[in-house]
Amino acid sequence: METMIMRNLILAWVFIGLALAVPARAGDFIVLCYHDVQRSLDDPDGMSVTLDSLIAQFSWLEENGYRVLSIDDLLRAQQAEHPLPDKTVMLTFDDGYTSFYTKVFPLLKAFEFPAVLAVVGGWTEVPEGSLVDYGDKQVPRERFMSWEQLREVAASGLVEIASHSYDLHHGVLANPQGNEQPAMTARRYDAERDRYESAAAYEARLRADFAHNAALFEKHLGARPRVMVWPYGKYNRLAQDLAAEFGMPIALTLDTGPNDPKELGAVRRVLLMNDPPLANFVWQMHNPLWQRPEPVRVMHVDLDYVYDPDPAQQETNLGLLLDRVLQMGVNTVYLQAFADPDGDGVADALYFPNRHLPVRADLFNRVAWQLQTRTGVKVYAWMPVLAFTLGETRDQVQSWQADGPAAPDPEQYRRLSPFAPDALRLVEEIYEDLATHAAFSGILFHDDALLSDFEDAHPAALAAYAAAGLPEDIGAIRADPALQRRWTRLKMQTLHTFTGRLAQRVRDWRPDLKTARNLFALPVLERASESWFAQSLPRFLEHYDYTAIMAMPYMEGAEDPEAWLTELVRRIAETPGALDKVVFELQSVDWRHDNAPVPSSVLAQYMRLLAREGAKHYGYYPDDFFNNQPGVEELRPLMSLRTYPYLP
Structure with a gap:
């Protein structure tokens, strides 16, 4: 399942290849997301880079004057203590692979680069010599860092250990047809009872996970995590609120775009996939994807x-x-x-x-x-x-009639009035x-x-017109071009306001909508x-x-x-x-x-x-x-x- 969910989510939702980019404005910063690092590439998921590529990329960043940020740098910039200079970048590594300790950590020390390392707490508790449930397959526990190694890299002052959840880095059954979707954001479907997880049960599941991982970090590292890295980059408003409640006001996503240091609750990252050659890395650094959006081609x-x-x-x-x-x-x-x-x-x-x-x-x-x-x-x-x-x-919606009572127009869609609060x-x-x-x-x-131009004559609409200083008589409005223009603008804004409210309801669960x-x-x-x-x-x-x-x-x-x-x-x-x-x-x-x-x-x-x-x-x-x-x-x-x- 790890192979299926991670690869498909990344290719479908973050379908950006090497979407690296320079900041769009002074003071913005970009965040690069890495996973495993190997000496030679054997990676059917496309989620790894080779050690040679990583060395070349680090060298290019240093030679071209990039400032590599730490979490403390971000917090100081957020509090306006030290504005970020131009050409700033943050390095992040997800999942806590042992390769971070054996390959990446020595490089960080050599270049004096800070980094963020995201750790799945549940994987660390699997005994040595056993297997970790890594999505749809099992892999040796030794593929992931031990607490002793995590303590060492944290003590260096270069590495911020972030939470990658305790046990939400996997999929859960999310519909009757059998699709598994990210456990962080999906309402779990119970096939035996043919029902979905309740809102209360979903919140309790996330709350328990965050609490468990925070306690685990405190036990082994002496401090709770300050940073949340969303598994598969998926999150919602509830998850954000819970992360902040558990001491993680900084959260890293896989959304695309530049970042403002004043807004750290949903930091965007760009994912490095398919071991990009240095020429591709450099070209993408100078040609940000979000500044060159692709055309939209739609099937409706x-x-x-x-x-x-x-x-x-x-x-x-x-x-x-x-x-x-x-x-x-x-x-x-x-x-x-x-x-x-x-x-x-x-x-x-x-x-x-x-x-x-x-x-x-x-x-x-x-x-x-x-x-x-x-x-x-x-x-x-x-x-x-x-x-x-x-x-x-x-x-x-009621249509005004000059010679009779208002009624829905049979030539139009049957619609609810945008002025009727209960219906909306x-x-x-x-x-x-x-x-x-x-x-x-x-x-x-x-x-x-x-x-x-005959609608809406709903009583609530007429009351809204009066509150805006218009006549409650649509006939009088239609008879005066100036009043009709004001009336049209009011109706336009009412529809825009309502669609904005609908979009916000959705963004609470799908923030990048x-x-x-x-x-x-x-x-x-x-x-x-x-x-x-x-x-x-x-x-x-x-x-x-x-x-x-x-x-x-x-x-x-x-x-x-x-x-x-x-x-x-x-x-x-x-x-x-x-x-x-x-x-x-x-x-x-x-x-x-x-x-x-x-x-x-x-x-x-x-x-x-x-x-x-x-x-x-x-x-x-x-x-x-x-x-x-x-x-x-x-x-x-x-x-x-x-x-x-x-x-x-």
Whole structure:
């Protein structure tokens, strides 16, 4: 299991090869993450470096004026006692291999470099001559350092011994289909009782582990650990809070990016894999990955296509999807997490355990995990914002009528009012349940997050308008252009605020979450139409990591699709930096004409047009993996990032 979980997690979630980088700003620092060090490389997991490589890298850092930091240096910088100079780096070594004592420690003394060594407490308690349960295999206890060796390196003043957990460096059963996921963050699934670990039991498990390891360190080293190094780089807000409670306010992740010494609760690290040659190491040091992000290529997938009441057929369907994603070569999948078999865009059930709606199947976690670990893509959970079958009819968005009472608009999605607090609380809890029961990289907010220029006339909305100094009479607002502009801005901000709250609920469990939100094309092409949707491209760019614009000319009834797409890209490009954050979602089906497939050659032509006009990110919806629609052969040259110049 160690081989499977560690390799798959790293290749899928931290798929960055040699993602080393210089700090982005003065005072920032970077942290390098090493594992085992060998004289000659025999490492099927790609997690080791050779001794010669390590010597060359240390020598390069010294010769090029890098300052190697200790934990005390960081703490002093955090307290603003001593600002960090430029070109600062920290060295970390995970798992406590004996090679650290025999190979790395002599180098640290020779170069006078400090380092952090992360130790799994449970492995140290295995008797000499016995075997350590190292994931899915057993390895000799002698592969890991003894307490005597740990005391020696700690006494040198060069090495900070960090906690790598007592017994959380492994996987636990995390869904009914049998996937094992990191014990630190996964809610354990009990197959015999067909239920998940409760929130209280999960917290108790983590608390007991942290307490045990702290006591073990105190017993053998005379001090409790000050630093937590998350196994597999996975953590959540609860784990962070517990680490701080047990005296470890500094925690090291495998998130990517530069670090600010004032923010040490989630220090980002870059993982050295596959024993990089010195030339690669140097090139990457001067070309930081996060300053040169790769293009986004998206397949937008309906989980309803994977679902089947027959578990065997469902697994077959999943296999077809995985093969399809690998063949297409994309790096991102927007994966439906709600059930919508009738296609009305409203969530009647969900694909994950939750408190408020039926579970059509406990499927999202299984598919998301397989996609991430088997194909290396980033998975965004595609979720409604307001379109849930929840609460009473009175909780729904109400459309103002000049000649009658307000009522839901039958031409729009059935949505909950973003001003109805009780209904929104239920949605927040659904998002929290999603985050606790599945591992994923981002959220795609569905296109249901809109309010027309007749909405919302819900009583709570009218009260919010009054509180903002607007009339409670929508007719009066619509009659005054200045009031209507204020009203539109208020509605926009209400939707942004709510999606921000939803994202925060998820980030408590998935801290490195990215966000994307669907935007209709008309507010970009016709500025006056912003009030028809309560959507605005500049505001989307401020609030989300990506804006997934619905670049769907057939849906919009465009007479000349190519001219329409060209104009859309050019309008977006008028906003500085917009093309860095906009994903163009093309349609692969013409819903206006009996759901006829858009020919793959035409879709490929549109992708070439987008790229020619300067679009950086694009994809399509939907993907029909049963019928090879759109065709892999036609689209792979335009979708795949597994070819030069994108292959890492």
